[in-house]
Every structure is written in structure tokens, then in C-alpha cells.
Amino acid sequence: MDTQNLIQQYDGDMYLRISREDGDKAESDSIANQRDLITAFLEKHPEITLRKEWVDDGYTGVNFDRPDFIRMMESVKEKKTNCIIVKDFSRLGRNFIETGKYIEKIFPFMGVRFISVNDDYDSARPRTASDNLIVPVKNLMNDAYCRDISIKIRSQQDIKRRKGQFIAPFAMFGxxxxxxxxxxxxxxxxxxxxxxxxxxxxxxxxxxxxxxxxxxxxxxxxxxxxxxxxxxxxxxxxxxxxxxxxxxxxxxxxxxxxxxxxxxxxxxxxxxxxxxxxxxxxxxxxxxxxxxxxxxxxxxxxxxxxxxxxxADTRTAPGGETVYPLGGLVYCADCGRSMVRKNNSTADNPYFYYICSGSKEKSGCTSHSIRDILLEQAVFAAVRQHIRSILDVERTLADIAKLPYTSRQVKKTDERLKAKRDEVERYQRYRMKLHEDYTDGMISREDYIAFGKRYDQKAQEAGNAILSLEQEIDRLVEGKSEEQKWIAYFKRYQDIEELNRKLAVELIDRILVFENQRIQIQFRFQCEYEGAVALIRSVKHISPSLSPSSGREAV
CATH class of the missing domain: 3.90.1750 (Hect, E3 ligase catalytic domain fold)
Structure with missing residues (x-):
């Protein structure tokens, strides 16, 4: 660059920026590479005294919300610097409109000499026709390049997310x-x-x-x-x-x-x-x-x-850290709304009770009022009874697996399974013979279609029966449902001595309160429990009187 006419002395700041998000190449666009290039340029321009170096490492060029760029512009406003040097236009920014605004308007207005080394651009030199064309074109190319890189990065990130790859910059706590x-x-x-x-x-x-x-x-x-x-x-x-x-x-x-x-x-x-x-x-x-x-x-x-x-709608006790044991689990049996805990205590007589929120809001339901201590006692008794019943189920299922009756049933069911498999093979043979007869012209197209549908339907029915028999054999052999995981879930609490929050939440889905203070508890794993009870009752060798109750405890 020709500096003979540049007699004014300048306090210059070099500005360095890199961002992989913009597709910057680590080697050629590295901070060290930019610094070396600008330093070599300044050695040939003694009229510029390097005042400060500003670095935005890891900040995109699509906007100017960058810490060091903002601080550099503050120093410009304070008249501490009047010259800014960058490696190329893309280091200043990749936003066509904003970058052009700084080069064409903001820097000239603030009296700042702007130099882009690789682009051979120096605002202190007289503008030429080529400058008026090349500067906007290069800024536009930087903008388009950034847009293309952004689309590619978004696409790659979406693919990684769909594959279950973690792409956030920081792992979450834990x-x-x-x-x-x-x-x-x-x-x-x-x-x-x-x-x-x-x-x-x-x-x-x-x-x-x-x-x-x-x-x-x-x-x-x-x-x-x-x-x-x-x-x-x-x-x-x-x-x-x-x-x-x-x-x-x-x-x-x-x-x-x-x-x-x-x-x-x-x-x-x-x-x-x-x-x-x-x-x-x-x-x-x-x-x-x-x-x-x-x-x-x-x-x-x-x-x-x-x-x-x-x-659930849960609140802690006044002055306490923990939630009430049954908080968020109690509901009105008639309107289905949650029951809220109320305080009607006096200095000598503490009294807490649950009341239907529908009644409280005057929505037509009655109070269904029940004292908290009575409810908790009834729930605790019902939980203990349900756990005892589940332990009986476990023992009975273990006994069923050992019964000669079970072996006979398995053998009998296995024979039925074999017969159904033979039936499927038979219909498949019929289907092949039907195709041969049609090919040889022995039957019409209408008969071929009608008989074919009939054989397919019979084979499908036999296939469904096979699946059902296989499941029945599994039940008879194993004598359990879901590998009895649900039983182990309840067994953890077989020695409970009091009702607590953890027990209530883990074992109970909801508690229904009727108007006459009768309650019904819906326990977790209700379907598994009832399935086990049905299996026990299906084994006629076992007395129905030994079968557990339904699992929906009412008190």
C-alpha cells in the first residue's frame, strides 16, 4: 500500500475473531495467524502505533454482539483509538448489511481509519471505482458463505440429535x-x-x-x-x-x-x-x-x-419441610376433584380434615369431609392388608408351578398348540394346491379368489389361536406376571410400621373418599394383581377361598 501521503499518526487497534460456527478454518483463520499477519503489516506502516489487541474467540460474525468488539467501539467513542486493522472483511463480520454499515457509515462518521489487510483495503486511501464494487461484493460473499455454513451445520446437528448424540456444549449436572x-x-x-x-x-x-x-x-x-x-x-x-x-x-x-x-x-x-x-x-x-x-x-x-x-397439588405443612403423607392423592369419589386439607383447630383441640374442593368452590358437590388422622389410619391399615394379600399371591403362584395339575395342563395345552400348527400347515398346502388347479384351468378365477380368501381366513384364525396358546403355556409354566416385578415392588414395604410420604406415593395411585366417609384405594399395578388373582382362580385345584381380594381396598 502507498503510505507516502499518510502523514497523520494513528493509534491503532487490531481486531481478531474466529468462530467454528461460521465455518472458519482453524489453521488459516486462527487467532495466531491473524495476529502475525497484522503485525507484519504494521511493521511497514510506522505512522500507526499499535495501542491494543482485541480478541473475540468463538463468537460468530453474523452479528456484532461480541464482548471485545463492543469494548473496542467504546474506546473509539472515547477517542482512545482512531484506527482499526483486521485480517479481512470476514473478521469484522459476515453480515452483509451490518458490515457494510460499519465500513461505509459508522467508521467514517467516527473518524476511524479502517484497514483490511488481505483485501488490500484502506479507508485512508482515495476510493476508486473498483473499491465501490469489490467491497460490497466481498461482504455479500461472506454473508452467503455464512448462510450456507449455517444450513449445513443445522442439518448435521439435527442428524446427530436424531441418532441420540449429545450435541450441547456442556453436560448437565450429574x-x-x-x-x-x-x-x-x-x-x-x-x-x-x-x-x-x-x-x-x-x-x-x-x-x-x-x-x-x-x-x-x-x-x-x-x-x-x-x-x-x-x-x-x-x-x-x-x-x-x-x-x-x-x-x-x-x-x-x-x-x-x-x-x-x-x-x-x-x-x-x-x-x-x-x-x-x-x-x-x-x-x-x-x-x-x-x-x-x-x-x-x-x-x-x-x-x-x-x-x-x-x-399433584401438594403443599408443605406450615413451618415444616415435608409434604403431608397423602397430599395430592386424595380425591372426591363423586365429582373426581381433589380433596383439600383444612385446619379447624383450637388451642386445646387440633383438628385437621379433608374436604372436596368442588364443595369448597360451591360447584354443586357435597363436602365429603373426613378427618385427616382417620383417613391416614384407614389408608395405613388398607396398605398393610393389600401387601399381605400380595404375599399370599406370591406364595400361591409358587405352589401352582409345582402342582401336578399344572404339568397336566401344560401338556394338554401343548397338544392343542401342536394341533393348531398342523392346521396352519394344512391350509398352506390347500392354498398351494388351489393355485396349481387354477393354473391348470381346473377351476375358475372366481372360485380361485373365493377359496383363497377362505383358506387365508382359516390360517389367520389358527395363527391367532397359536399365539394365545403360547401365552397360556408361559403363564402356566412361570406362574407369574411381568416376572413378578410388581410383587417385589410391594414386598419392600412388608415390614412398614407407619404411613409416610414415600410409601404412599410409590404404592397408591389415588384415594377416593365417599360421602359416608368410606374410602376406596386404587393401588399401583392393579392390572398385574388382578391378572395373578384370575390365574389362581383358574386353577380349580386351588380353593377359591384362598384367593386374595380384588385389590381395590375399601374401608
Missing amino acids: YLKDPEDKHHLIIDEFASDVVRDMFHLVLDGYSAEAVADRLNGQGIPSPLEYKRLLGSSYKTPFRRNPKAVWTATAVLRILKNPVYIGTLEQGKRSSPNYKVKKQFAVPEERWAVKENTHEPAVSRETFENVAKILR
């Missing part, structure tokens, strides 16, 4: 990125233990706020502080205090995230295009959801029980 595969999550032992404790505390009746207070009291670092302890440069706009602490919102965010059962839900938010960074919520049907992508931190059973608690 996990780490696998050192051997950055798109796979592995358990962080310390943080995952904290997550498990959070779920168990909620099952024990703690509210989200109480869980947050407990974690803060124990000095457990919040997700943001924990990322910092691990050396992460993670930043969030939600931080309001010098040190981030646990809040009820942070706790709920973890409790509701299916990532902790091994499921990735990605693509929940997006932006309109590469120029607009403001995000919007993506409809749920367009999320990328993939199960079993990594090791779960909590069991699905625990996650679903906590989700059930969070959906």
Missing part, C-alpha cells in the same frame, strides 16, 4: 462428556449422587424449595458453581448473585429432566435463521427424543413417582 466420545454422556459420581438424593428427598415429602435449602445448607455447589469448579467457562444470563446457589427452580429443572433416566430430549429451542439469535420454543412433536442413550442416574420408577408428585 454427567460428564465422555473423553473418548464428546457426543456421549457418562456418569459424574459426585454430582449424580446429589441428583439421586434430590429425587429421594422429594419422595420423602420434601418440597423443591426445601430440597434447595437443604443442599445450600450442606454446602453442595449449584450446577453453575460446580461447572466452575471443573474448570468450565460456562456462563448464564440467569445468574444474579456473585455465587450461584440452589433454588427451587433449579431443583425442579433437574427433577423434570428425562436425561436422568437415559433419555435425551434435544432441539427444544431454535432460532429463525443464522442472523437472528433470539430463540423460540419448538413444538414438542418436533423435538429429537432418543431413549437409552446413556447410563441413567435414577430408575424410571423413581423418576415417574417424582413426576407424579410434581403433578
Whole structure:
């Protein structure tokens, strides 16, 4: 460049930027490469004194919301610098309109000499016709290149999400990125233990706020502080205090995230295009959801029980940390609305009771009032009775598997199964013979179609019968339903001594209260229980009097 006429002295700032999001090439566009190129240029221009270096590493060029660029422009406003040097136009920005505005309007207005080394552009030189053409064209090419890269990156990211690859820059609390595969999550032992404790505390009746207070009291670092302890440069706009602490919102965010059962839900938010960074919520049907992508931190059973608690209308006792044992589980048997807990105590006589919320709101239902202590006693008695009944079911199923009757039934059913399989083969032979007769002209097309449909229908009916017989043999041989996992679920509580929140949530779906204070409890795994009872009753060698009750305990 010709500098003979450039006698004015300038205080210059070099501006360096790189972003893989824009498709920048790591080698040629590296910060070090840009710095070396500009330094070599300044050695040939003694009229420019390098004042400061500004670096935006990892910031896209599609907008100018970059920390160091903003600080550099502040120094321009304060008259500390009057010259800006970049490697090329794309380092300043890749937005055609905004980049052109800075070059053509803002920099000249503020008296700033702008130099783009590789583009051989210096605003201190007289403008030529080629400058007027080349500058807009290059800015337009940078903009188009960025748009093309953005489309490719979005497409690649969507493919990775659909395949169950984790693409977020930071792993959520409880996990780490696998050192051997950055798109796979592995358990962080310390943080995952904290997550498990959070779920168990909620099952024990703690509210989200109480869980947050407990974690803060124990000095457990919040997700943001924990990322910092691990050396992460993670930043969030939600931080309001010098040190981030646990809040009820942070706790709920973890409790509701299916990532902790091994499921990735990605693509929940997006932006309109590469120029607009403001995000919007993506409809749920367009999320990328993939199960079993990594090791779960909590069991699905625990996650679903906590989700059930969070959906319920639950409140803690005044001055207490935990939720009432039956909070969110009690409903009116007539209108189906939830029952709310009321206080009608005096100084000498504490009295709490449940009342239908429909009655409270004057919607036509009656009160269905029942005292809390009576309800809890009745529920506790019913739970114990139901567990005893389930233990009887387990013992009876074990006995059925040993009975000679069962062996005879299995043999008899197996003979029926063989007969049905032979029947299917017979109809298949008929179908082949029918085709030969039609080919030889022995039957008409109408008869061929009619008989063919009939044979197909008979073969289908026999196939359905085979499936049913195979399932019946499995029941007779195993004598159990769902491998009796549901029985083990209840057996954990066979030695219970009192009703507590965790027990109520894990064993009970809902409690229905009738007007006469009669209650009906709908236990979990009702279908499995009734299926086991039906199997027991189908074995006529066993006395029906030994069969357990229906499983819907009424008191």
C-alpha cells in the first residue's frame, strides 16, 4: 500500500475473531495467524502505533454482539483509538448489511481509519471505482458463505440429535462428556449422587424449595458453581448473585429432566435463521427424543413417582419441610376433584380434615369431609392388608408351578398348540394346491379368489389361536406376571410400621373418599394383581377361598 501521503499518526487497534460456527478454518483463520499477519503489516506502516489487541474467540460474525468488539467501539467513542486493522472483511463480520454499515457509515462518521489487510483495503486511501464494487461484493460473499455454513451445520446437528448424540456444549449436572466420545454422556459420581438424593428427598415429602435449602445448607455447589469448579467457562444470563446457589427452580429443572433416566430430549429451542439469535420454543412433536442413550442416574420408577408428585397439588405443612403423607392423592369419589386439607383447630383441640374442593368452590358437590388422622389410619391399615394379600399371591403362584395339575395342563395345552400348527400347515398346502388347479384351468378365477380368501381366513384364525396358546403355556409354566416385578415392588414395604410420604406415593395411585366417609384405594399395578388373582382362580385345584381380594381396598 502507498503510505507516502499518510502523514497523520494513528493509534491503532487490531481486531481478531474466529468462530467454528461460521465455518472458519482453524489453521488459516486462527487467532495466531491473524495476529502475525497484522503485525507484519504494521511493521511497514510506522505512522500507526499499535495501542491494543482485541480478541473475540468463538463468537460468530453474523452479528456484532461480541464482548471485545463492543469494548473496542467504546474506546473509539472515547477517542482512545482512531484506527482499526483486521485480517479481512470476514473478521469484522459476515453480515452483509451490518458490515457494510460499519465500513461505509459508522467508521467514517467516527473518524476511524479502517484497514483490511488481505483485501488490500484502506479507508485512508482515495476510493476508486473498483473499491465501490469489490467491497460490497466481498461482504455479500461472506454473508452467503455464512448462510450456507449455517444450513449445513443445522442439518448435521439435527442428524446427530436424531441418532441420540449429545450435541450441547456442556453436560448437565450429574454427567460428564465422555473423553473418548464428546457426543456421549457418562456418569459424574459426585454430582449424580446429589441428583439421586434430590429425587429421594422429594419422595420423602420434601418440597423443591426445601430440597434447595437443604443442599445450600450442606454446602453442595449449584450446577453453575460446580461447572466452575471443573474448570468450565460456562456462563448464564440467569445468574444474579456473585455465587450461584440452589433454588427451587433449579431443583425442579433437574427433577423434570428425562436425561436422568437415559433419555435425551434435544432441539427444544431454535432460532429463525443464522442472523437472528433470539430463540423460540419448538413444538414438542418436533423435538429429537432418543431413549437409552446413556447410563441413567435414577430408575424410571423413581423418576415417574417424582413426576407424579410434581403433578399433584401438594403443599408443605406450615413451618415444616415435608409434604403431608397423602397430599395430592386424595380425591372426591363423586365429582373426581381433589380433596383439600383444612385446619379447624383450637388451642386445646387440633383438628385437621379433608374436604372436596368442588364443595369448597360451591360447584354443586357435597363436602365429603373426613378427618385427616382417620383417613391416614384407614389408608395405613388398607396398605398393610393389600401387601399381605400380595404375599399370599406370591406364595400361591409358587405352589401352582409345582402342582401336578399344572404339568397336566401344560401338556394338554401343548397338544392343542401342536394341533393348531398342523392346521396352519394344512391350509398352506390347500392354498398351494388351489393355485396349481387354477393354473391348470381346473377351476375358475372366481372360485380361485373365493377359496383363497377362505383358506387365508382359516390360517389367520389358527395363527391367532397359536399365539394365545403360547401365552397360556408361559403363564402356566412361570406362574407369574411381568416376572413378578410388581410383587417385589410391594414386598419392600412388608415390614412398614407407619404411613409416610414415600410409601404412599410409590404404592397408591389415588384415594377416593365417599360421602359416608368410606374410602376406596386404587393401588399401583392393579392390572398385574388382578391378572395373578384370575390365574389362581383358574386353577380349580386351588380353593377359591384362598384367593386374595380384588385389590381395590375399601374401608
